[in-house]
Amino acid sequence: MREYEKRPEVIARKKNWSGKRQESEAIKNIHEAWAKVNGYREASNENLNIENSERFINYEKEKTQ
DSSP states (O other), rough: OOOHHHHHHHHHHHHHTTTOOEEEEEEEHHHHHHHHHTTTTOOOOOHHHHHHHHHHHHHHHHHHO
């Protein structure tokens, strides 16, 4: 029984690590700033898909030239 209690998955259950994940406010702020700079908060998803597709196409064209 003592060996069982030393297993990592048993220790994790005892410490209740499966609770709700807490996210840092700093990470949220950085993510929101990045999203605004890259147009994810202003444009529709359809426009973003079009812009991203054009970037991929242009990148491949430049790479092959």
